[in-house]
Amino acid sequence: MVDYSVNSSVALLLVNNPPVNALSHAVRKGLADGMLKATKDTKVKAIVIAGKGRTFPAGADIREFSGPGKEPWLVPVGNGIEASGKPVVAAIHGTCLGGGLEVALFCHYRVALKSARVGFPEVAIGILPGAAGTQRLPRVTGLPVAFDMITSGRHVPAEQAKKYGIIDEIVTGDIVNAGIRYAMIMVGKSTIPRRLRAKPVPDAENVQKYADAAMAHVKRKYKGYEAPVYCVKAVRASAEKPYDLGVENEKTLFNVVGKSGQARAQQYAFFAERVVGKWEMPGGNSQTAKPIPVRSTAVIGAGTMGTGIAVCILSAGLPCYLVEQNQKFLENGLKTIKALMEGSVKLGKISPEVGQRAASLLKPTMSYDDLTGVDLVIEAVYENLELKKEIFAKLDKVCKPSTILCSNTSSIDIDRIAVATKRPEKCVGVHFFAPAYHMKLLENIYSTKTSPDTAATVMKLGKTIGKVPILVKSCQGFLANRMNTPYGTESGFLVEEGALPWEVDQVMEDFGMPMGPFKVRDLSGLDVGSKITAEIAKTLGVTLTDETRFMAGNRYSHMNTVLANMGRLGRKSGKGWYKYEKAGGKIASIDDDVITVLNNHCKKLGIERRTISSQEIIERLMYSCINEGFKILEEGIAKRPEEIDISWLYGFTFPKYLGGPMYYANQVGLGRVYDRICYYHENFPFSKHWVPSQLLRRLSEQNIPMSQWMASPGARL
Numbered sequence: 001m002v003d004y005s006v007n008s009s010v011a012l013l014l015v016n017n018p019p020v021n022a023l024s025h026a027v028r029k030g031l032a033d034g035m036l037k038a039t040k041d042t043k044v045k046a047i048v049i050a051g052k053g054r055t056f057p058a059g060a061d062i063r064e065f066s067g068p069g070k071e072p073w074l075v076p077v078g079n080g081i082e083a084s085g086k087p088v089v090a091a092i093h094g095t096c097l098g099g100g101l102e103v104a105l106f107c108h109y110r111v112a113l114k115s116a117r118v119g120f121p122e123v124a125i126g127i128l129p130g131a132a133g134t135q136r137l138p139r140v141t142g143l144p145v146a147f148d149m150i151t152s153g154r155h156v157p158a159e160q161a162k163k164y165g166i167i168d169e170i171v172t173g174d175i176v177n178a179g180i181r182y183a184m185i186m187v188g189k190s191t192i193p194r195r196l197r198a199k200p201v202p203d204a205e206n207v208q209k210y211a212d213a214a215m216a217h218v219k220r221k222y223k224g225y226e227a228p229v230y231c232v233k234a235v236r237a238s239a240e241k242p243y244d245l246g247v248e249n250e251k252t253l254f255n256v257v258g259k260s261g262q263a264r265a266q267q268y269a270f271f272a273e274r275v276v277g278k279w280e281m282p283g284g285n286s287q288t289a290k291p292i293p294v295r296s297t298a299v300i301g302a303g304t305m306g307t308g309i310a311v312c313i314l315s316a317g318l319p320c321y322l323v324e325q326n327q328k329f330l331e332n333g334l335k336t337i338k339a340l341m342e343g344s345v346k347l348g349k350i351s352p353e354v355g356q357r358a359a360s361l362l363k364p365t366m367s368y369d370d371l372t373g374v375d376l377v378i379e380a381v382y383e384n385l386e387l388k389k390e391i392f393a394k395l396d397k398v399c400k401p402s403t404i405l406c407s408n409t410s411s412i413d414i415d416r417i418a419v420a421t422k423r424p425e426k427c428v429g430v431h432f433f434a435p436a437y438h439m440k441l442l443e444n445i446y447s448t449k450t451s452p453d454t455a456a457t458v459m460k461l462g463k464t465i466g467k468v469p470i471l472v473k474s475c476q477g478f479l480a481n482r483m484n485t486p487y488g489t490e491s492g493f494l495v496e497e498g499a500l501p502w503e504v505d506q507v508m509e510d511f512g513m514p515m516g517p518f519k520v521r522d523l524s525g526l527d528v529g530s531k532i533t534a535e536i537a538k539t540l541g542v543t544l545t546d547e548t549r550f551m552a553g554n555r556y557s558h559m560n561t562v563l564a565n566m567g568r569l570g571r572k573s574g575k576g577w578y579k580y581e582k583a584g585g586k587i588a589s590i591d592d593d594v595i596t597v598l599n600n601h602c603k604k605l606g607i608e609r610r611t612i613s614s615q616e617i618i619e620r621l622m623y624s625c626i627n628e629g630f631k632i633l634e635e636g637i638a639k640r641p642e643e644i645d646i647s648w649l650y651g652f653t654f655p656k657y658l659g660g661p662m663y664y665a666n667q668v669g670l671g672r673v674y675d676r677i678c679y680y681h682e683n684f685p686f687s688k689h690w691v692p693s694q695l696l697r698r699l700s701e702q703n704i705p706m707s708q709w710m711a712s713p714g715a716r717l
């Protein structure tokens, strides 16, 4: 796990634990043994630690966190490195993260390739740097940078890290040779002044100010997350306690936060994200399918979704045609894209160079004939089957035979669109979430005809444009929107039965959702929901009135439409479920008029309003969706619970510290969830979403935990 060799007078400890050289027990032991050997060998005058393959160690082996762990721990190994009288150089390439960066900070010198990145991403998996990182980094960078890096987990490029003092020199060429060359220069130099433990934390007297600011920041930005708070406490101690006590304090904090349910959930989410990349569909999988190279693209439709998608593609450096049917729409679309790209540059999401390059990659057009040679087209017009079929038929005619045709439909079965072409095997769904340039989920959908190579192409494209792609089977609503539907429906019923919109929102925000369901409705516009309902009613031949309570035998709430009909369209009109400071305002306040409307609505329908507990709100919103999630698994729409959890984490900003709805259900206990679903089914027989899933019934009756079903090692942590 650590290859030992001596090159002239320099010992090389080459960590060899693919794929990311995680600091497993064997690696820690290898480093400790290597240090001993090099110390004893009088021919050795300096030591280099590096990683074989793609990276310097990218951290501890997260899978080991589920067990009791085994000595040697990383801190004593690091102490051995630091105490060495022979200079030790960390030669960094790839991603030097977490425990990897801690090892590097125990070394006396750090050199790195320009392409390397360093960071402490522990916070993202619910923990804190636990091998003295919270004590050593502030001694190098000072408190503000240390608070920022450790609470955000961001990866810092080598050149920036040099400015922070983390890297001593940027080197070129082969990293091992560069490390050895650097080490030879350091031969004979005393290591004592390079030992970070003895250095004071710069500006320590201002610790109170920096720590208060960092704490306020994490409480606002990472509301509900425990790890960032622990990170602040640990870093703060670096300036308030002597080094050894600071390390002791870090260990105590690590042991508390590391055993928390949040840490387990976040580590599950980490592995789940990797699991969904290993997809499977009839006829192929991620190992066997061959993505076609995508060098040029086109987006049809310059509306909100089309422009957002174009921004994602352009930001990744891919050329993109933007197609509209008239000049004005096209010009508006171009303006939107320009504004979004400028915003991304301002926010530092992309560099000014990338922003500039993107402008030259964008090709506006009103002619489909320009698309003859593109490799992949994404249709992003509004939800209308006939229109989508018309576009697919046109594309089928003009595009070369190998072009992949994608639809950004949010619900229409892909088979129904693909019939318009002679290449159904090259038709696929690519469902982006609004705002497309921001939300990380990409829900890719295969139809009965989609080929594995086509699926592989859109899965790869997802990664290229910085999304987390999942692959699901086509059905009405696919995975994400289908499963999320009961969430909206039940929230409507709750306010009809007695809860107030702001009570429901508060409960769900306390649960961890960034915004309650009624604030979300106000944001998207009440007219949007009422138009969708009107469409469904039309299809079903139902005439909607203020008294309508059922549609096709299913319970229905008309309240959203009642408010929309009053001109209360949400934020844009200054009033919706809440009132706002102005039309287009963002500050929601409670509106007594809504209570009056609700009371009148209930009186008209003969509904006696009652007090509804927070527990009931959570159960009705979450368990109804979880039940649907099990049906989605049962039907094979999603292969594994991980696809479902990832869709919620990145499509609906479900809190990572709960892992995702399926992981959450497992934590609550499948038996309990099933019993409550049966209870609600008995009480609300006219809601299809409460008909219990057979799969859930079986798992619950046989006492099979969900974790047995999950492919992610994190499920068993």
Ligand SMILES: CCCCCCCCCCCCC[C@H](O)CC(=O)SCCNC(=O)CCNC(=O)[C@H](O)C(C)(C)COP(=O)(O)OP(=O)(O)OC[C@H]1O[C@@H](n2cnc3c(N)ncnc32)[C@H](O)[C@@H]1OP(=O)(O)O
Pocket: 019, 020, 022, 058, 059, 060, 061, 062, 063, 064, 065, 066, 067, 068, 069, 073, 074, 095, 097, 098, 099, 100, 102, 121, 122, 125, 128, 129, 130, 131, 133, 254, 255, 256, 257, 258, 259, 271, 274, 275
């Ligand atoms: C309280 C109970 C504790 C009891 C135990 C006691 C221990 C006490 C000692 C504490 C010491 C703490 C030390 C330290 O402070 C803690 C840490 O270091 S935590 C880890 C920090 N590092 C990370 O979080 C990095 C995570 N990895 C990544 O971000 C990315 O993988 C990457 C490195 C940027 C590479 O990205 P990609 O190239 O895209 O590759 P993948 O992401 O697909 O990964 C490839 C493959 O590797 C697996 N993997 C990656 N990182 C780890 C890891 N740290 N541990 C285990 N496995 C890892 C990943 O799952 C993929 O696997 P595959 O899917 O191919 O099977």
